[in-house]
Amino acid sequence: FATFANGGTRAIPYSITRVESRSGEVLETVEPTTVEAISPQVAYLMTSLLTGVINEGTGRRARELGRPLAGKTGTTNESQDAWFVGYSPDIVVTTWVGYDKDRALNSRETGAKAALPIWMDFMRVALDGTPIEPFKVPEKIVFRKIDAETGLLPGTGTKQTRVEAFMEGTEPAERTGWRGSSWRPTDGIAPTGTRMLFGDPE
Incomplete structure (x- = not known):
């Protein structure tokens, strides 16, 4: 999840940031090693999906924090583990609830x-006083209004629409027809009267 928040860059974990003498002289510093694990575009698409968990899914309670967030809830079989992993553009936090033994x-x-x-209690304190920043949109990401049911461009059979992010070149090119059929657009203009289900991205 930190890789998603970092725009595709993975930081190699480390525990020592610097070494000082007893008088306070800095003897050695350690710079984090990073590698590009996935492209910025793929990382943003994952963040876009995970913001849906906050905005309309099982993590929607976190909207109380009033800032852009992404995350995922999790509950294992037999309810042995409950967890939430979430992040803002600046910090990633995981919380887990369970027993040490198999219970x-x-x-x-x-x-x-x-x-x-x-997670919310921690983030509320950790983010207190920090500016509200949106997730940065990398190059080659485009936004399109789509049919919320078919994933195609809105058409004559569309009932609800939403805006989704796509990697440039992968956005839908066909429109929704009656009963979910599709047809290719000729004018590139959404039908009039289409109702936006979710707000435009920042």
């Missing part, structure tokens, strides 16, 4: 109900 939680203790509130 189930209460069936109601899901990632959204058990782990997410802890």
